[in-house]
Amino acid sequence: MESVTNVMEYEILAKEKLPKMIYDYYASGAEDQWTLQENRNAFSRILFRPRILIDVSNIDTTTSVLGFKVSMPIMVAPTAMQKMAHPEGEYATARATSAAGTIMTLSSGATSSVEEVASTGPGIRFFQLYRFCSIHLQIGRPVVFSLAVDGEVGVRKVLQMLHDEFELTMALSGCRSIKEITRSHITTPWDPPRITPRL
Template sequence: MSFICVNDYEVYSKNVLPKNALDYYKSGACSQLTLRLNIDAFQRLRIRPRIMIDISNRDCSATVLGYKIKYPIGVSPTAMQKMAHPEGECANARAVGAFGSIFTLSTLSTSSIEEVAKAAPNTNKWFQLYIYKDRDVTREMVLRAEKAGFKALVLTVDASVFGTRYADVRNKFHLPAHLRLANFEGLKSNKINHAEQNSGLTEYVNKLFDSSLSWKDIKWLKDITKLPLVLKGILTPEDAIIAADLGVAAILVSNHGARQLDTVPASIEALPEIATAVGNRCEIYLDGGIRYGTDVFKALALGAKMVFVGRPAVWGLTHSGEEGVTNVLNILGREFDETLALTGCKSVSDIKKSMVVHESTYSKL
């Protein structure tokens, strides 16, 4: 089989992954309406290309939190990647480094902060964080990420409780016995042992997550770290404005891969009003539903500075580890570069909001 698009890697993965792992990676919350919307909403957007422009010299790079990256396409935090490949997060991080972009490590990873730092020393790495009931757990994670050279903290703000994913409930999902949630191994503040980790992810996480989380905790987190803070999981302009008022470095418009609250909007649907509300007060990113280079272009036109992908990287990882992730990212990069060329854009700064419209613009004709 010739692997020429992201979907090819997804089809392969769905044929080879064990059901427990596959359902965990691919499923969304409840009826999975938002999971479908994340893809479908991109298909309802139309690109309005400009022509007869010299695009012989193109530059796909972007500057994000002060760092230049080759492509505005990074990798989102995804938990437990050793279920997809024995090298898990380490292989994924190396691939992102070779691609010249940003890798985000999940707190719920099967490779530790320190292992990923050692495996991919030259990759621009961010660390995804939760604020736990035991604030010492959070503080210790932050200190470890700082010490390991991670460049930013990505705080997930849409998971004060765990969303219901029917597939995981039916499968009684648990981490395979030979794997560990590596960031909790040896953690001084950790009072939950390996046996409890394997009793079921939802039960484990609910023992850690803090349902009393509020905006005051953002101020607390900013006080204990010098790293830039990215808030992941914002879907409304009201919350985006509060985040900007608190001085966060960036907002990641995200519905958690459609895995938390079903029937919320697709990330790309929520993006425009958030971008309008926040303006240039902080950087804005997007994840959820990116499968083609045209999707990257659409997100940038509607206000994102860069996009992140989660599942596509896992599908590449499943296929052939680091090489597979590299191939998936290169496919998206090539498609994005091609989209720039065919829309008359020489760089990301040439992408204008007017170049992407909803399909209803044409259905009225």
């Protein structure tokens, strides 16, 4: 899908393509969806502070997770029942994640076994036994929506888009490596007010 320019556009396209029941399964949260909405609202209130006059011509987004080197601090979260979104399901996600150089976490509710996913080729893969915690960003919905719309190609594209957005954010924040990112690079509504002297 060459017309997709934003990760969130995949959700709109997936809604058009998937049967309503399957789309609702992926798009909804528990019960009244209050937590889902609060999470989205909380993330939208976190802003990055732009920096200027810093050489960001060479940015390194690589990091490591549990000793595994990855291309970016973005991992594919455990997302169940991927074959409802696309016939290749977890196979396509595993191949695309491997090509992107990051980690796929296979859901305990997957429609493919650990052995089947491992047979798709090399890659770093984790398995969700019950609960997985990480300081790295995990994405699930954008991956499954892009899978529904465009299969493996869609997953590859969404991972590339996320990488590019992360790299751009690093550049605008004046960070050349993951190690340079600190709390001072973001601002939130709950931060104490910054008083700037008047000239």
